[in-house]
Amino acid sequence: MTAHSFALPVIVFTTFWGLIGIAGPWFVPKGPNRGVIITVLVTTAVCCYLFWLIAILAQLNPLFGPQLKNETIWYVRFLWE
Amino acid sequence: ASFKELRGPALEPPILGEPATWMTFLISYWGEQIGQKVRKITDCFHCHVFPFEDQEEARNGVLQQLQQQSQELREVLGETERFLSQVLGRVQRLLPSWQVQIHKMKAVYLALNQCSVSATHKCLIAEAWCPTSDLPALQQALQESSSEVGVSAVVHRIPCRDMPPTLIRTNRFTASFQGIVDAYGVGRYLEVNPAPYTIITFPFLFAVMFGDVGHGLLLFLFALAMVLAEDQPAVKGAQNEIWRTFFGGRYLLLLMGLFSIYTGFIYNECFSRATTIFPSGWSVAAMANQSGWSDAFLAQHPMLTLDPNVTGVFLRPYPFGIDPIWSLATNHLSFLNSFKMKMSVILGVIHMAFGVVLGVFNHVHFGQHHRLLLEFLPQLTFLLGLFGYLVFMVVYKWLRVSAAGAAEAPSILIHFINMFLFSRSPTNRPLYRGQEVVQSTLVVLALAMVPILLLGTPLYLRWQHRRHHLPRTPSGPQLDKAGFLNSQDGNTSVNGWGSDEEKAGPPGDEEQAEFVFSEVFMHQAIHTIEFCLGCISNTASYLRLWALSLAHAQLSEVLWAMVMHVGLSMGREVGVAAAVLVPVFAAFATLTVAILLVMEGLSAFLHALRLHWVEFQNKFYSGTGYKLSPFTFAVED
Numbered sequence: 001m002t003a004h005s006f007a008l009p010v011i012v013f014t015t016f017w018g019l020i021g022i023a024g025p026w027f028v029p030k031g032p033n034r035g036v037i038i039t040v041l042v043t044t045a046v047c048c049y050l051f052w053l054i055a056i057l058a059q060l061n062p063l064f065g066p067q068l069k070n071e072t073i074w075y076v077r078f079l080w081e
Numbered sequence: 082a083s084f085k086e087l088r089g090p091a092l093e094p095p096i097l098g099e100p101a102t103w104m105t106f107l108i109s110y111w112g113e114q115i116g117q118k119v120r121k122i123t124d125c126f127h128c129h130v131f132p133f134e135d136q137e138e139a140r141n142g143v144l145q146q147l148q149q150q151s152q153e154l155r156e157v158l159g160e161t162e163r164f165l166s167q168v169l170g171r172v173q174r175l176l177p178s179w180q181v182q183i184h185k186m187k188a189v190y191l192a193l194n195q196c197s198v199s200a201t202h203k204c205l206i207a208e209a210w211c212p213t214s215d216l217p218a219l220q221q222a223l224q225e226s227s228s229e230v231g232v233s234a235v236v237h238r239i240p241c242r243d244m245p246p247t248l249i250r251t252n253r254f255t256a257s258f259q260g261i262v263d264a265y266g267v268g269r270y271l272e273v274n275p276a277p278y279t280i281i282t283f284p285f286l287f288a289v290m291f292g293d294v295g296h297g298l299l300l301f302l303f304a305l306a307m308v309l310a311e312d313q314p315a316v317k318g319a320q321n322e323i324w325r326t327f328f329g330g331r332y333l334l335l336l337m338g339l340f341s342i343y344t345g346f347i348y349n350e351c352f353s354r355a356t357t358i359f360p361s362g363w364s365v366a367a368m369a370n371q372s373g374w375s376d377a378f379l380a381q382h383p384m385l386t387l388d389p390n391v392t393g394v395f396l397r398p399y400p401f402g403i404d405p406i407w408s409l410a411t412n413h414l415s416f417l418n419s420f421k422m423k424m425s426v427i428l429g430v431i432h433m434a435f436g437v438v439l440g441v442f443n444h445v446h447f448g449q450h451h452r453l454l455l456e457f458l459p460q461l462t463f464l465l466g467l468f469g470y471l472v473f474m475v476v477y478k479w480l481r482v483s484a485a486g487a488a489e490a491p492s493i494l495i496h497f498i499n500m501f502l503f504s505r506s507p508t509n510r511p512l513y514r515g516q517e518v519v520q521s522t523l524v525v526l527a528l529a530m531v532p533i534l535l536l537g538t539p540l541y542l543r544w545q546h547r548r549h550h551l552p553r554t555p556s557g558p559q560l561d562k563a564g565f566l567n568s569q570d571g572n573t574s575v576n577g578w579g580s581d582e583e584k585a586g587p588p589g590d591e592e593q594a595e596f597v598f599s600e601v602f603m604h605q606a607i608h609t610i611e612f613c614l615g616c617i618s619n620t621a622s623y624l625r626l627w628a629l630s631l632a633h634a635q636l637s638e639v640l641w642a643m644v645m646h647v648g649l650s651m652g653r654e655v656g657v658a659a660a661v662l663v664p665v666f667a668a669f670a671t672l673t674v675a676i677l678l679v680m681e682g683l684s685a686f687l688h689a690l691r692l693h694w695v696e697f698q699n700k701f702y703s704g705t706g707y708k709l710s711p712f713t714f715a716v717e718d
Binding site: 067 | 280384395
């Protein structure tokens with residue numbers, strides 16, 4: 001269950017940013033701005049994918065859990081289930 | 082003689098509207114001589130003198146005459162004024178175009194003044210820079226103009242030793258990004274231009290420090306409004322300097338807002354509130370059930386911690402961003418600080434490595450292939466061997482150390498420090514088997530790169546210089562020691578092959594190159610020290626990404642808790658809450674815009690700019706060129 005729940009977002013987002021960063025440049029129409037647009041697409045894909053990846057990897061194996069107030073525990077316990 | 086002042090209305094002459102007071106006198110005298118003296122006095126004072134007639138009708142006649150005269154004069158003055166205003170009106174319509182013409186003529190003459198007169202050929206000679214791709218257009222323009230007048234203007238390409246100016250063509254979108262790169266320094270002729278990458282990395286690093294969906298959305302909408310209204314003359318022609326600054330950077334702000342929305346989603350902050358787009362990966366119910374958290378137990382313990390070791394508590398990492406449960410936790414800073422610090426280091430090392438790689442384009446383009454081996458490879462090895470390894474350790478720990486081993490989790494910081502000191506801490510578990518060997522190897526390798534960086538290029542250049550000059554000596558191509566010593570005496574001229582000064586010309590075989598080894602070596606030493614020490618300090622400098630994003634998050638949280646929360650939790654009656662919310666929201670909105678958008682925005686802008694200018698660009702960019710400023714009638718935007 002845990003492995004699935006990690007693999008699915010990874011596949012989805014890798015495909016998404018991969019499409020933008022790797023497949024996108026092939027579809028840019030010819031013109032004076034072609035180079036700039038390709039650079040923009042690739043850089044965006046790299047930056048955004050990297051940022052998302054760092055965020056999910058940091059939470060993959062948490063070493064400690066959140067410390068909650070008892071009021072919070074009271075309502076989250078039933079609200080989020 | 083006696084005179085009497087007559088009380089009458091003060092007459093104001095209608096000339097120039099200067100109110101002058103006129104006095105009327107009645108002078109009576111006896112005798113001719115006194116009369117002449119009086120006349121002289123009145124002449125002296127430029128008085129208007131009218132003889133006083135005895136008869137009443139004569140006096141009326143004179144009066145009527147005078148009135149007619151003044152009437153006619155008034156008419157004439159009126160006509161003149163009308164005529165004047167007509168002429169001025171006509172001129173006013175023509176004046177702007179005349180002014181433009183005069184400006185143009187003046188500009189042309191100023192440009193012509195810079196040409197030198199050639200007496201022998203009876204023509205003006207000018208040397209100018211022209212972009213190579215524009216040369217056909219230039220020829221065309223000259224041909225067209227000469228065919229009309231009958232004199233011919235010709236253009237020749239001449240070789241030149243000076244460094245040509247830099248011309249980078251931009252459209253209105255890329256102009257603002259090129260502007261921020263040029264503000265640091267215009268690039269040398271033909272060196273690699275960091276602006277295309279800056280289009281994305283600058284807004285991205287800004288957004289890392291500014292990440293909040295709500296604030297990003299406000300910024301994006303503001304920039305969008307400016308972009309959509311950019312062609313309106315009222316907006317374009319505004320003279321307010323602050324407005325012009327914001328307006329000039331509208332595309333920059335647009336991208337900054339867009340990326341801030343994205344990083345806001347990843348940080349899971351919208352006006353400091355987290356959203357649960359996906360269900361949280363932490364289950365409080367599981368923890369409560371398994372640890373026996375009854376209501377009485379909870380009443381006794383105001384603060385309890387979820388333990389990821391307990392089954393069912395931690396289900397999965399949140400698929401997009403930071404889990405929303407952390408915004409409810411009191412120890413959320415412990416988690417976020419660790420996450421953001423590591424994120425800053427990872428982003429920093431990648432950004433800097435990218436900068437070093439961009440230097441490859443420079444080396445290849447200027448034909449200095451030796452620098453690929455003697456500078457680029459050692460630099461990259463040093464950077465990645467030490468700080469790339471740090472990134473590796475961070476990612477490895479994220480992947481391999483789980484909650485089960487949390488109590489004895491290895492500390493990356495201690496490992497990193499021990500790596501440099503070649504020591505070990507017995508209490509710190511190794512991350513993986515063979516870690517000490519790997520770390521020692523990497524440090525030794527990195528240290529070995531330093532002498533290569535220091536001595537490689539100067540020694541190579543000296544060897545190359547000798548090799549080139551050896552065949553010129555009369556002693557022939559004999560590669561013995563005496564030959565080497567002789568060849569150095571006959572050197573004359575110009576460029577020192579400093580490793581930083583890329584000359585745009587071909588490696589001079591025609592030029593007499595003077596090669597001062599000590600100068601080159603000094604230069605390379607400075608460059609090496611700057612790079613190696615800079616690696617450490619620049620990596621630490623990227624921690625400002627963490628610091629500013631923390632400041633932004635905390636400010637935004639404080640604003641919510643102290644202002645909006647107070648208003649929202651005011652009372653249970655609908656009326657009270659609604660009435661209180663109006664001023665509360667006004668205060669919240671004002672403070673959000675003033676503190677969080679303007680102040681934090683400017684701050685994050687500045688720091689992202691500094692990261693680009695210093696930490697990124699000093700890996701490859703020299704910025705010592707000058708811009709091409711062509712003669713143009715167009716007004717600079």
